[in-house]
Amino acid sequence: MKTYRQLLEDIELRSGIGRATRDDMRATQDEFDSTRKKNLGKIHKDYSLHKGEYGDFFIHHDKSKKVVGHIQNETPHKSKSLKVGLTAIDPKHTKKKIGHSLAVAAYKHLHGKHDYEIQSGAEQSLGGASIWRHLMNDPSTKHHVHAVHQQYDYEKKTDLGPAHKLHTGDIWTSGSREVRSKAASKGIKMHPYKGYDNDPVYHRTLVLKRKTK
Numbered sequence: 001m002k003t004y005r006q007l008l009e010d011i012e013l014r015s016g017i018g019r020a021t022r023d024d025m026r027a028t029q030d031e032f033d034s035t036r037k038k039n040l041g042k043i044h045k046d047y048s049l050h051k052g053e054y055g056d057f058f059i060h061h062d063k064s065k066k067v068v069g070h071i072q073n074e075t076p077h078k079s080k081s082l083k084v085g086l087t088a089i090d091p092k093h094t095k096k097k098i099g100h101s102l103a104v105a106a107y108k109h110l111h112g113k114h115d116y117e118i119q120s121g122a123e124q125s126l127g128g129a130s131i132w133r134h135l136m137n138d139p140s141t142k143h144h145v146h147a148v149h150q151q152y153d154y155e156k157k158t159d160l161g162p163a164h165k166l167h168t169g170d171i172w173t174s175g176s177r178e179v180r181s182k183a184a185s186k187g188i189k190m191h192p193y194k195g196y197d198n199d200p201v202y203h204r205t206l207v208l209k210r211k212t213k
Helices: 004-015 022-034 102-114 126-137 177-185
Strands: 037-044 047-052 057-061 066-073 081-089 117-119 145-149 158-162 204-208
Touching (some): 022 047, 022 057, 022 066, 037 057, 037 102, 047 102, 057 102, 066 102, 102 126, 126 145, 126 204
Antiparallel strands (some): 057 066, 066 081, 117 204, 145 204
């Protein structure tokens, strides 16, 4: 049986970004319809962002009244923090189809309009890396995206500074040679994988820190 990480890598090898299947979106729509939620406003002229009662976020296409994106949140639902478990976008609403990234728009909206701190997941996929690379290069967010190291949960987190000043090989790695090769073709050179215990880069995440007042 494949691990969750291997399944994510398979998704990225097929599509290049976290695209949801029809069944995924049907389940997400059912969850959206059945949960209490708060409308957090427009992230683009045709799309709004909603927060469900348990902390997940839903991207809603207002014209069709359909959910087209789902961001799983691993932090307590009342917190002003988002630790991304998985971001999935309907294939009909990806950047290639509509000309802009809904995931990037959602992250920037939460950060800029609602003062959220956003952390990448430990099992970050290639699609996730591409989203964060965009945030690292965007003038409105680049100075707030930091690389953070924490090998074990009980250890203190070490802030490595603004991620845009670091080499991508100091931020990302993957146990899959094929994923590392595909990442390199997209301009994301990853660190050579050395295993969970021996590879410091494996234990690094990215954090979009709140703006200082």
